[in-house]
Amino acid sequence: MAQDKKLVEAITSMEEDFAQWYTDVVRKAELIDYTSVKGCMVIKPAGYAIWENIRNELDRRFKEAGVENVYLPMFIPESLLQKEKDHVEGFAPEVAWVTKGGLEDLQERLCVRPTSETLFCDFYKNDIHSYRDLPKVYNQWCSVVRWEKTTRPFLRSREFLWQEGHTAHATAEEAEARTEQMLNLYADFCEEYLAMPVIRGQKTEKEKFSGAEATYTIEALMHDGKALQSGTSHNFGDNFSKPFEIQFTDKDNKLKYVYQTSWGMTTRLIGAIIMVHGDNSGLVLPPKVAPVQVMVIPIQQKKEGVLDKAAEVRDALKAAGIRAKMDDSEKSPGWKFSEQEMRGIPVRVELGPKDIAAGQAVVVRRDTREKITVAIDELAAKLPEILASIQHDLFEKAKKHRDSHTYEAHNKEEMKDLADNKPGFIKAMWCGCRECEDAMKEEFGVTSRCMPFHQEQIADTCVYCGKPAKKMVYWGKAY
Amino acid sequence: MAQDKKLVEAITSMEEDFAQWYTDVVRKAELIDYTSVKGCMVIKPAGYAIWENIRNELDRRFKEAGVENVYLPMFIPESLLQKEKDHVEGFAPEVAWVTKGGLEDLQERLCVRPTSETLFCDFYKNDIHSYRDLPKVYNQWCSVVRWEKTTRPFLRSREFLWQEGHTAHATAEEAEARTEQMLNLYADFCEEYLAMPVIRGQKTEKEKFSGAEATYTIEALMHDGKALQSGTSHNFGDNFSKPFEIQFTDKDNKLKYVYQTSWGMTTRLIGAIIMVHGDNSGLVLPPKVAPVQVMVIPIQQKKEGVLDKAAEVRDALKAAGIRAKMDDSEKSPGWKFSEQEMRGIPVRVELGPKDIAAGQAVVVRRDTREKITVAIDELAAKLPEILASIQHDLFEKAKKHRDSHTYEAHNKEEMKDLADNKPGFIKAMWCGCRECEDAMKEEFGVTSRCMPFHQEQIADTCVYCGKPAKKMVYWGKAY
CATH class of the missing domain: 3.40.50.800 (Anticodon-binding domain)
Incomplete structure (x- = not known):
């Protein structure tokens, strides 16, 4: 039985080569298959069943949080993508372009959605008139395309499955509250359902989403000490509503711009499950998300x-x-x-x-x-x-692993030593300057993962430049 | 309250203008919205919730029938699409082409899937080796794109949501049994869940799916007397496995080609619900599929x-x-x-x-x-x-409507008279010739909807040419 043999023959050990171990697990647990379409994968039944459980549970939590599902087109006309300056700069270099429909050349080329802020804006512009039409709390489950150069199953592929929520609100406060609510929903989902502890925090200016005023993130630590951004929630303020002219008549009879948010989670979570819980015998699924328990x-x-x-x-x-x-x-x-x-x-x-x-x-x-x-x-x-005990123990084990791989750096030397020798999260103070952030990436190979909501004052000065510190940041190497 | 007013102001009556009545209902019941993307629509919460119910119930029935869900890429390399001659002829004229990824021109252009037979074949070619790997009974829920020139919400749009099942079997008999099983599953679903009676039958050579050996269909009659093809199931025989070289080693140790099927249902069903049950006050949802009962x-x-x-x-x-x-x-x-x-x-x-x-x-x-x-x-x-009584009565009412709009034609004159004056199904005998089928379309504007499984010998000669009849066919005008 050649096939059984293929399945159970030893996989590369994670200590020997973590990347190869990961690839072996996704293939031998029959989660995915490669395809003739470069950078795209087949999600096989064992992999898709995990995604179905993730989707069903997230969707249940969404509906409890007042979210309604919709479906928007997969194509975005180029002129629409270009309406918000930062957004187009962030996405245009990595989209796929449709230039021909049937036998005819298109008058305006269409990109395959890399994310749908612009389409939701175009829709909301016509759908929102009065404060009575607000809030809009819509979400869609779909696939998106980003033309990545190097790809890895679940972690980075040219097409992936996700949900994207897009909301519109009458006030900035309500938008901020929704941004935080959804980030917390994501964090609770990861911890309760995937047994995966996460750090909740805010992205720096450098790392935030193209077009956002603030991006919140949950960051998880993989078994090899690398970080994985596992879900993000963005507050756009009126950055999109102004160029897209999404206005409503408020109770005071004045015309105002709406405030918007968006938030998403992807099939990347399956990669996270593998790298947080897996071992040298293969995949380890937390019971709640396991298609077969x-x-x-x-x-x-x-x-x-x-x-x-x-x-x-x-x-x-x-x-x-x-x-x-x-x-x-x-x-x-x-x-x-x-x-x-x-x-x-x-x-x-x-x-x-x-x-x-x-x-x-x-x-x-x-x-x-x-x-x-x-x-x-x-x-x-x-x-x-x-099963409940396994679910609980997997979370505790992952948390213990994360905590024991979370370090503190108080100066450049400590930072360099940790970055070179201790895979994990590095907590360090930061002055808030882009220059220091760039230098840390250049010199130590670490990026800012987030400014955690739960701040600690572990020093008074920036770990890099020595000037007064503004924030404690989690740094690390990341997927 | 301008918005409420807009919603409840009178819609066009279906007797006055059925097409306008349909458009009014989809807009005023807030099922869809138009978009900046020509031929594509937004499915709004009230519309998407209907699709979610359809999907969940169909998926439940699929799983009972041994179907497993997967996800394949949305892109098909041109060379792959071209492997099966009839298939490419059927679909190439109406696909959208991606020619650029990121900033670079693609070496080989990719079409956005109009249907995924070719990708499943490419996948199965690598995934199937032995009789032990069979059958494969896979399905995916996704969106597909067909570059239609004229579009109508739900009925014909450039992008639509659907499921597509693709199976591979060791024998022709098993493939035939699966083709029929899925058609019957579709028919039962329409009748039991959507309260929509359907005719089960086979498409003629002219109307069958590009690349199929046989296409089975369920046909429903809309309120205006036009037919709607509501689901199809195709038996491919080895038409795809030969060009794609999908072979397996059988129990007798011989290398053989697999036999394949595919079957699909789409968001078009929402159009069917509207046109079967709706009235001049708007939408009428059968209780089982109604998001709010x-x-x-x-x-x-x-x-x-x-x-x-x-x-x-x-x-x-x-x-x-x-x-x-x-x-x-x-x-x-x-x-x-x-x-x-x-x-x-x-x-x-x-x-x-x-x-x-x-x-x-x-x-x-x-x-x-x-x-x-x-x-x-x-x-x-x-x-x-x-609610159960409403569900039952809606089915009976629709069935009564269909039966009272199903006619018989025994000669050209009767056919012409019915086609001109009596919207509905026309049962008539047929010799089996493509020429007669073409002429009926040309002269009377009717197409063959199906050769029903339940045959009746209503005459001995072809309604058009008078030669000996082979089959009774349902004819009609169709969406």
Whole structure:
């Protein structure tokens, strides 16, 4: 069985080559496949099922937060893209252009949306007239295109799936509140659902979104000590509403510009799950996001009664609301264990003739490999507890990893030493100057990840120039 | 309140101008908005929520039928599109071409997918090796682009949302069974969920999908007597697997080509719902697909206790699993009734001080306008029955309309008379020749909708040429 072999043959260890380990996991856990379209990937069933769970849970939280879904065109006329100066400068160099429709050359070329601020503005301009039409809290689930030169599955590809929320408000305060609300929704989602701790903060001027007044971000630390920007929320003020002329008549009968926000999360989160929780046996999925939570694996399945009992257990688990499957393929139990581990299924239940005779089964946790003997009759009651415990422990483990890889630098020398030798977050004070930020990237290879909402005064002077410090910043190397 | 007025001012009656009535409904029920992108539309919250219900229910049925979701790139390299001769001839004239990525001209231009057979083939070629890898029963939810010259909201637009299933099988028989299974799934979905009766049948050679061996279709009759193709399922045989070289090693150790199918449904279904169930007050949504099933409308809502009682009723309905909302805006009850009717919400519950004093409410059906007095305490128990009854009655009404607009033609004269004077389906025998089919279009303006699975021998000779008949065909004018 050549295919089984391919799946479970050893993957590169993460200590040896983290990038190769990552590529091995995405391929061997069958999350993606490469395509003839350079820089684009196929998201295979195991990968797409993770995205479906992310989407469904985020969408549920969105709807609780008053968000309504819409769908806007994938094409943006060039003239529309150019209306906001900073925005076009940020995106024009990396868009794909449609120049021909059917057999005819287009009079105006269209870009495939890299993000849809401009289209939402064009829509809101016609849809908003009065304060009664506000707020607009719309979101769309779609794919976007950015013509990246170097790509990596989930982390950076020319096309990716995401959601983009775009809102319009009567006041600056309301826009600011929505920007923060959505960032916190993202952070809670990452921590509660993906078991991934994040730092909440604000991007510097240099790192903020093209056209935004302020960009908030959540930053997670991967297993290799690199940071991953996991979700962003932007407050545009009236930067877009002025060039796009989105005005409304307020209660005081005056014509005013709306205040806008946007916020997005992408399939990149799947990359984050892999790099936060994965190990040298493959993927490790937190139970809440796992498409299959429990794999029942019969041992000596040809013996009478084994398959029947295994199916009975699977059905009892499903009836208890657990996403359970049974692997009754003709592979050996060893292969099946390796496959279940590679695919990151949180728990397997081993069930053989001796177990059945003793009225028990062996439950094996994917994260710790701990084996727990449970009476067959109690599986449906015990497994939710075990799954909850895995979810909790994965978060704690990731948090411990992050905290133990978060350092402080008080001067250039410490910064250089940490940047060279200690992969992780580096907390350091900053004067607020673009020059220092550029120099830190140039000399130490680190970028500002965020100015955390939770500030600490770890020194009084800028780590780079020694002038009075304004903010504590998380620095790091990033995906 | 200019906006309310705009919404509820009279729409064109369907008897006066059906096309204008349709446009009025999609705009005034706030399903779509036009955009700066010619031929593309914004699907607004009320429209998108209908699509979400369609998607969720179809997806649930797909998963029960063993379908797995994936996501493939939106771009197709020109060389890939050209591999299957008939397919490229069918689609090349109506695709959008990306010729530039970022600042560089592409070496090979990419089309924005009009459909993804060629990409799935390219993927399957690498993913399928052995009979153990079969069948592949994959589907994706995405948008596609076809550069149509004339467009209409939902019915024909340059970009639309759909699902496209693509399967690969070891045998021709299995592919044929899957083609039929999915067509029947579509038909059941339309009849059970959208309350829309359909004719199941096969397309003629002329009307089949480019590259298919056989195309099955479901055809529905709109209120104006025109047909709408509502879903199709294609059996490709090995037409694609040969040029794409998708081969597998079978159990007998021989290398064989796979057999393939594809099947799709689109946002066009929303157009069908409008044109099958709508009336001169606006949209009429079957309860199963309606995003809001019941609107509770308080009367004299400023009187003490009215809003509280209305909210209590809404909450009780929601607790009973009904998608209920309350309209507590400051508009007059009359406006609210008109809005609820325009938006097609299946039921409204009117609740004023007198009703509350009498412990009852007035339930008004959207479809029949029947008023039913129900005790407030019994609303949560009675409304599911009323909604089920509306769902049932809408189907029966649509079926009655279709059956009473289905005619038989036995010769050219009858065909011409029906085509000119009786909008609807025309059943007539056909010899099987392309020439007769072309002539019927030329002379009578009708196309073959399908050769129904349920055949009737209504004559022995072709309605056009008089030669021996092979098939009974449904003919009609179509969207």
